[in-house]
Amino acid sequence: MKKISILIPTYNEEGNIPVAYNRITQVFKQQLPGYDYEILFIDNDSSDSSRQLIIQLAEDDKKVKAIFNAQNFGWMRSSVYGLINATGDAVVFLAADMQEPPELIPQFVSEWEQGYKIVIAIKNKSKESRLKYFLRSVYYKVIKHIADIDHIDHFTGFGLYDRKFIDVLKNLNDSMPYLRGIVSELGFKHKKVYFEQNERKIGKTKFNFFSLYDLALLGITSYSKVGMRCATIIGFVASVLSLIIALYSLISKLLYWDSFALGMAATTIGVFLLGSLQLFFIGLLGEYILNINTRVMNRPLVIEEQRINFE
Numbered sequence: 001m002k003k004i005s006i007l008i009p010t011y012n013e014e015g016n017i018p019v020a021y022n023r024i025t026q027v028f029k030q031q032l033p034g035y036d037y038e039i040l041f042i043d044n045d046s047s048d049s050s051r052q053l054i055i056q057l058a059e060d061d062k063k064v065k066a067i068f069n070a071q072n073f074g075w076m077r078s079s080v081y082g083l084i085n086a087t088g089d090a091v092v093f094l095a096a097d098m099q100e101p102p103e104l105i106p107q108f109v110s111e112w113e114q115g116y117k118i119v120i121a122i123k124n125k126s127k128e129s130r131l132k133y134f135l136r137s138v139y140y141k142v143i144k145h146i147a148d149i150d151h152i153d154h155f156t157g158f159g160l161y162d163r164k165f166i167d168v169l170k171n172l173n174d175s176m177p178y179l180r181g182i183v184s185e186l187g188f189k190h191k192k193v194y195f196e197q198n199e200r201k202i203g204k205t206k207f208n209f210f211s212l213y214d215l216a217l218l219g220i221t222s223y224s225k226v227g228m229r230c231a232t233i234i235g236f237v238a239s240v241l242s243l244i245i246a247l248y249s250l251i252s253k254l255l256y257w258d259s260f261a262l263g264m265a266a267t268t269i270g271v272f273l274l275g276s277l278q279l280f281f282i283g284l285l286g287e288y289i290l291n292i293n294t295r296v297m298n299r300p301l302v303i304e305e306q307r308i309n310f311e
Contacts (some may be wrong), residue, residue, distance in 0.1 A: 005088030011097040015202035042082035066308040108160035117188035120159035125196035
């Protein structure tokens with residue numbers, strides 16, 4: 001009997017954990033009775049009652065497993081660590097907020113049985129904020145044009161991954177993984193399944209502006225050279241223009257010493273323009289260096305505090 005692992009990363013999701021468990025177990029009982037399954041919760045040091053709820057579920061049902069992180073290591077690192085520790089023939093990645101419907105799991109499994117090693121869910125509609133959805137769309141369009149890989153629009157990680165892909169993920173040894181990029185770059189032939197993203201009904205989102213910004217920059221600095229190439233090109237053009245303006249000013253002053261006045265306006269504009277360009281690209285360079293530095297240190301994805309129901 002084939003085994004399907006359901007991975008659910010959690011962080012302060014006490015209201016959604018019982019809902020997720022009930023909906024997933026109903027799916028397997030009613031639509032996938034011929035498959036064994038496990039539900040793996042990986043908790044990122046929740047401060048609410050999430051861990052107590054998971055422990056209770058694991059005591060009542062041995063199909064429920066848990067990994068408790070020693071602290072919050074971030075959504076992406078924790079999620080990838082959960083994927084490589086799942087034991088099923090295929091792993092379904094599912095967010096705890098229930099904005100992604102577990103009822104799609106049978107369709108994932110059906111496509112997997114037809115030979116697809118990866119089945120990814122694409123949200124072509126969303127009940128979330130229109131502004132947020134618009135900004136996401138803009139980001140996906142930008143990174144799709146500047147990335148070195150064929151980036152997948154509106155793909156959050158929700159989907160099914162075959163054991164062969166999980167083994168590839170395990171052997172990467174990447175301390176700053178970007179799952180969307182890994183699927184595009186190293187993934188097998190995949191099948192897309194479209195769905196409408198629901199609005200969050202319980203709890204608050206854990207993705208604030210800074211976490212989304214961090215995730216976006218991780219994708220750009222990991223899979224695009226355009227930022228640094230733009231810095232080089234714009235810096236070169238600005239240098240040439242500055243040299244031309246400097247030569248023009250020098251010649252004009254020599255020829256029209258008494259009547260030619262440079263003035264403070266031109267000098268101030270030049271200083272602030274070049275200064276702002278330098279600061280922007282130094283910051284961009286810092287993002288690339290930070291990305292490299294984190295990977296060179298090769299720290300573990302997470303540190304476990306406890307695991308439950310693992311043989």
